[in-house]
Amino acid sequence: MRKITTLDGIELVPIGLGTFPFQREEMCLLIENAVAVGYRLFDTADDYRGETGIGMAVERLTKSGRIKRESLFLQTKISANGSYVNEPLSGVYFNKYSPFMQKHSVAELVREKVHISLREMHTEYLDSLLIHLPYEDYFPDIWETMVRLKDEGKVRYLGVSNFHPRHIGQLPTEAKPDINEIYISPIGTKDAQVEYAGKEDILLMTYSPLMDVAAQRIKAEGTIKGIMQKYGKTLAQIVLRWNVDRGCIPLPRTKNPMRLRENFSIFDFQLTADEIETISSMNRDYQYMAESTICPGI
Ligand SMILES: NC(=O)c1ccc[n+]([C@@H]2O[C@H](COP(=O)([O-])OP(=O)(O)OC[C@H]3O[C@@H](n4cnc5c(N)ncnc54)[C@H](OP(=O)(O)O)[C@@H]3O)[C@@H](O)[C@H]2O)c1
Numbered sequence: 001m002r003k004i005t006t007l008d009g010i011e012l013v014p015i016g017l018g019t020f021p022f023q024r025e026e027m028c029l030l031i032e033n034a035v036a037v038g039y040r041l042f043d044t045a046d047d048y049r050g051e052t053g054i055g056m057a058v059e060r061l062t063k064s065g066r067i068k069r070e071s072l073f074l075q076t077k078i079s080a081n082g083s084y085v086n087e088p089l090s091g092v093y094f095n096k097y098s099p100f101m102q103k104h105s106v107a108e109l110v111r112e113k114v115h116i117s118l119r120e121m122h123t124e125y126l127d128s129l130l131i132h133l134p135y136e137d138y139f140p141d142i143w144e145t146m147v148r149l150k151d152e153g154k155v156r157y158l159g160v161s162n163f164h165p166r167h168i169g170q171l172p173t174e175a176k177p178d179i180n181e182i183y184i185s186p187i188g189t190k191d192a193q194v195e196y197a198g199k200e201d202i203l204l205m206t207y208s209p210l211m212d213v214a215a216q217r218i219k220a221e222g223t224i225k226g227i228m229q230k231y232g233k234t235l236a237q238i239v240l241r242w243n244v245d246r247g248c249i250p251l252p253r254t255k256n257p258m259r260l261r262e263n264f265s266i267f268d269f270q271l272t273a274d275e276i277e278t279i280s281s282m283n284r285d286y287q288y289m290a291e292s293t294i295c296p297g298i
Helices: 024-037 051-063 099-103 106-120 139-151 191-200 217-221 225-231 235-245 257-264 273-280
Strands: 016-018 041-043 073-078 126-131 155-161 179-183 203-207 248-250
Touching: 016 024, 024 051, 024 257, 051 073, 051 106, 073 106, 106 126, 106 139, 126 139, 126 179, 139 155, 179 191, 191 203, 225 235, 225 273, 235 248, 235 257, 235 273
Parallel strands: 016 041, 041 073, 073 126, 126 155, 155 179, 179 203, 203 248
Antiparallel strands: none
């Protein structure tokens, strides 16, 4: 698995916290609880409206000496949607029909978005910055500006989200993505993406890894029952560990303190190759949410 560290040089524990849709005080409390459990990686986006709450937590945690900023890993994304109060939400940016894009350059917009993310999250650098979706006509230029921002020390790792290999192939070659954040679950295993990421040394982070658990879809099939009993683990823990054992970092979301601990307690066992195979056999190429409605061909 591609190794990624916090600024203090510690390798990331292979699990992160998904933070949509929490905001402000609720988000702040969630991050404080999660840090106490051991989470260091927090995933957000500039259109989740959660960066302000993360910033409140960063300030409280660092000022009280509970953790240093350089021990946290803050990840956000550049999105086409408006991010802040008074902005319309949908498709304002990276859309050639948007009047906004006729007046502003991509570089100017990306820099402004990152400036706001840094300000809201009370930080001088982002650990990781992703392009949220492969915005047709725009993502290579967005990438160019991200590379500049990395050179300037504002970002440590660069990545993409919802990208297929063919999109990654269209990125300007001066820097390869470190990370691709995509949907993966036992019913949407994305074997080709996992193989490609391994070959290209790209770290896969997996979003919505528990949506199917929450929806009881996987439970109904019962395939995982024997494995749960063998290790004395819950369905969620087995699914998260399956992600880790395939070389991915899952980003589950919960604000329930018990589940925060449950989801983090997956590092005292390891699945066998046969067990990974059994879980993967549930695949039916499911994709949670359309990856992109604006990038034809997906
Ligand atoms: N890049 C992208 O395009 C993209 C798209 C979607 C999501 N994401 C990221 O991925 C994160 C997670 O995705 P998600 O929120 O859609 O889905 P998720 O984390 O797979 O599922 C969340 C649901 O699972 C439940 N849950 C959590 N832990 C559980 C456990 N141990 N047992 C049973 N149920 C459990 C939660 O309920 P409770 O809250 O009640 O515990 C919640 O209903 C987001 O927050 C976001 O950061 C990224």
